Amino acid sequence: MGISIKALVFDVYGTIFDVLSVSKACEEMYPGKGEDLGKTWHSKQMEYLFLHQLMGRYIPFSEVTKEGLRFSINEHLGEKLGAAKEQELFEAFLHLTPYPEVAETLEQLKEKELMVFSNGSHNMLDPLVENAGYAPFFKHIISVDEIKQFKPSLYSYQYMLNKIGLKHEEILFVSSNNWDVAGAKNFGFQTAWINRKKQTVDELGLDPDFIFEDLTGLLNWK
């Protein structure tokens, strides 16, 4: 299975870390509102990321994340967040909860080259990976901020491929975001969709090559 695969390239948000774990920080600041605030925050964060890319306006993920937070606070609480509270909630994104199987799975895959490729800017991505203690697993931590083109733009995947110096067919691209798997497939990678939430597969004509319930499915390549 996948004998030619030399490197596993991981998406980060939703794939390694549970993005909705920001709800906990929201709940502490606004009791009873944490889940709604976290869900809307993440959903708007993703929508804004796509919209800025579509409009040709690159804005680092740290800023997009704050825009999403502002919308969510306004939507659910009808207020504006002061700078100190905004910074406090933003920092929840630097301490997301990893999924339980991640560390053990990455450890078992250490014969392969492992790397991450994320829409997160380095000012979010690096502390997140560091704080979880995962930095030693990865040969590269690559951010779209280096080329200022968000996934699923073709340019973003091309940049990553150039940077790691491997061939398309030597890479297995791993993401729990169906749109990211579709983008990677569109670029020509083999793809594994980590379908943690048993979601219906998208109808984009870009089906994943492999579908697993969590990262342990990748142990086929160890």
Place this chain on the structure above:
Amino acid sequence: MGISIKALVFDVYGTIFDVLSVSKACEEMYPGKGEDLGKTWHSKQMEYLFLHQLMGRYIPFSEVTKEGLRFSINEHLGEKLGAAKEQELFEAFLHLTPYPEVAETLEQLKEKELMVFSNGSHNMLDPLVENAGYAPFFKHIISVDEIKQFKPSLYSYQYMLNKIGLKHEEILFVSSNNWDVAGAKNFGFQTAWINRKKQTVDELGLDPDFIFEDLTGLLNWK
């Protein structure tokens, strides 16, 4: 107010017609499921439109609409739709219900140049406008299909501007989709957001110039 405005350019889906009126056709075919089917259909239709554009894959809106429908049927009913039923539901998009104030408002604005500019391909857009009897109101019916770049890409708005032969500042761009208003604003148009559902304004740094509850707010320009 807006003395320099020569033309009002209207978005179509959500702005002139109620997209969720497709739920009625869904309900007739699948009793008890119409509202869910319609909502998911439209939401995926929009997500896929953005994703195809982000990936550099232009696919006509008629096809994107069918992809969204397939997802919705699979999501809510766990089945695939046969070709005949798919076509029957697709045709609901050619007979959307217009909002009640549209015809009277357009009639009163006839001293201005009125036109539509839509992500819909002509095979959807033209019959929709015809079926409602609105074709005589519009000097141009412009589809992104002519340039194969979906809104909110800069290229799409630029194409429309070239086609109508006016200047940026002579146009008021009208949409009920906040992302579309943001895209038009990003391109340099004056914009009016028709906020029919009293939604929270997006935090994209591209606020609308005007916000109205329905199209009658445009009578300021008659």
